[in-house]
Amino acid sequence: MYVVLITGGTSGIGRALVSEYAGRGATVVTCGRDTRALDDLRAEGVDSLQVDLADHAGIRRLLHHVRKTYGRLDTLVNCAATHHAFDPAHPAADGPLLDISVDLLAPAHLSLGALPLLTASPSPVIVNVTSIAGVVPKGRAPGYSAGKAGLIAFTDALRHALQGSGVKVVDLMPPPIETPMAAYLNVGKTAPGDFARLAVDRIERGDQVIRFGRNRWAGALHRIATRLAALLVR
């Protein structure tokens, strides 16, 4: 048995990753809030829990479920995210703060909480789904940009911290994908299923920093700048 926990399996990229991993023979556990989408997943035999990732008790319940039901976890994919457009005319804090909570705090909580199970796996992997907005912050979404910037830093730092432990820590940065979250983007987009197949191929190959198209170059510049800065301060 190979157990994969994927957050955000009710829509978009998460949904496609659920199908991709299940198609490769994994036992998949997922979560979301959308009751109908969760029922559809259950009808397909996917172990699906209703969990609000902004609620830390919900995250603990999710981890407890995996521990009790399977006693193991091989791959954790932190895919769920929220992306609230910011309106300076109505600068309510709820949207940006929720983005930071779901896009950064929840993946950090899950990554750290799942470590005891993951380190017992023969081939443990943590995949954090990041975004170019974490490298080039977007004025339309300060909370999302901050959450993703934090997630890129967290992923990089965790990879260093876990060096030698056998745990692979992957930063998976999608290009524009046809999903509800990217509906506002007026650019060419990749189908979620095509992206999921390429992404899981790269993860299974052992890649830990996965970028596509133009994100590859922006990401490379960002990493070079980070490495150079490290020479000065480390």
Ligand SMILES: NC(=O)c1ccc[n+]([C@@H]2O[C@H](COP(=O)([O-])OP(=O)(O)OC[C@H]3O[C@@H](n4cnc5c(N)ncnc54)[C@H](OP(=O)(O)O)[C@@H]3O)[C@@H](O)[C@H]2O)c1
């Ligand atoms: N689409 C793109 O072009 C693109 C580009 C770069 C990065 N990404 C990243 O790819 C990932 C997936 O995005 P997507 O485009 O597939 O978005 P999406 O279709 O909007 O899906 C978002 C998922 O997150 C879940 N979610 C949101 N808030 C949640 C909460 N509080 N608790 C539990 N689940 C929650 C949603 O489930 P419920 O609605 O059921 O709660 C849904 O399954 C995100 O990390 C995003 O930042 C996407």
